[in-house]
Amino acid sequence: MIDTQSERGQLILAGAVSFALILIAIALVFSTTLFTASVGSSGTVETVADGTGTEQSVEHTTEGLLERVNQQNDWLLTHDRTFLDRSESSATELENRFDDNLSAYGRQLAASKAETGPTYVNVSRQSFNRGVRIKQDSFSSVPAVAFVNERKLDEFVMIVDVESSTDTAPLEIEISESNGGDSTYVRMEKNGDQLWIDSADSTGDLDMTAPECRIDADDAVVSGTNTVYVDLSNNFAAGNPYDPSDRQACPEQFSDSLDAPYDVAVTNTGSLNTAYEYTVNESGFSLPGTASSTDILWSTDVGIVYETSAVLRESETEVSGYDP
């Protein structure tokens, strides 16, 4: 009887020790779980999200800077027919200007992030990919040649001098995917003081009796001359491109339906007096007879470092000022 009581005490003690060990185990498990669920990953996830947002901002700004630096060599795109008085910039000058702007942006971004929290951001330019802007800067008929073959093409704009053109023959352009895919045909012809434009995926579907759009010529671009501005890359035409309400969705198909690289050819020269301009992602090829070229920065590789106490993200991305 007495021995039994004595052993019960030891049993209770052993039970207490076991209970304590179980408590320790539970405490350890809960401690780890709580940390993992509430503290461990959430901050890191939010920091990574901020890092990706910062990268998006950098890419967006780089694109904007490329567009603006290249504008020095834009003429028709900026609706500016005074280009003959403007000096062109060499590729090196464009690159230096871009670097200066990217440095200024990087400093401001770093200051902005440093103020928000202990975050280090660095933006650096790695390399450039040059392209060319090709232009026919005087009004004449467009030669029956291939504009561009198997290259990326963007900012394809034309200014048609309706007043000095004759309405005897339409201008017809074929834009096709270089891999033998789909094609778009654009036909333009003068009709009185208007330029009629139609587009289709086959020449048989072009119907100039009921064209997609009829644009009234205006002297908004070239003072004293009634012209129509046709932006093939952004699918609009207007007598006055400065007035958004004057723009008509025309032609409808090129940039929405085809994928780069392109083959572009004039299939019918017509009798329209036209100045044109477009950009391509390469240089060093023969130009159409009446055209000349100038340098542009097609794209750049930008390195981004985003570092906090929890996260280090390093990335390099190619950003283009053009989106063919």
Next chain:
Amino acid sequence: MTGLDGSDDRPPRRGDDRSIDGDDRGQAYTLEGIIGAMILLTAVLMALNSAVLLPSTSGTIDRGVQSDVGQQATDILRLADEDGNLSATLRCYDTGNASFYGATSPDGTYGYSNPMNNSLGTMLEETFSERYNSYSLRANYRTTDADDVTGEEVTIVEQGNALRKSITVTHTVTLYEDQNLTASCDGGPADTGEGLRAAYTGDDTDHDRDEGDYPIPPGASKESEIYNVVEVRLTIIW
């Protein structure tokens, strides 16, 4: 002291030759008791330490809800940046009335009753206001010296303040020298023709908010394409 069975239950004395199996058992009990207590106390201490005190400990903030709301707010800012609406909102300033276009609050900001009439305003309205959440939108900028990290802030939308149940997300937007003010957030023209730098000083050479001058200053030199890099801060209160 005599036990029930007539044995001596007293603890063994010094020099006593009784074995541990007999009278020494009391000391063993004491020792075991102390060790057991230490283990129990250690367990309690660890258990108490494992209760991490977080903003959500009181139960008023659900981390899951906070994370969801934060993700929605982040997505809205990124979408608005992608389509140019975030930049347009920063430039949608009416210098004639010293307020953002369409804003009727006395301080020139948007409030509950008159959200921005653009896609950013629509997204914020449909995502948060219609669910009885409120939000504020602020623009944090730096002055001409980029090394000076003491930024300033301009409020665009103010629907309330809250210390708890709120989350702030940010997105960086670049304003360019060649950009103009716009009235698009109130259904007006996309370009009012007023350059940002000119609007900052107005008709004279000094900046004065009371005269309706544009609140965000240039943050870079005039030769740069960059006007300023602005951090947009969206705070959601639920």
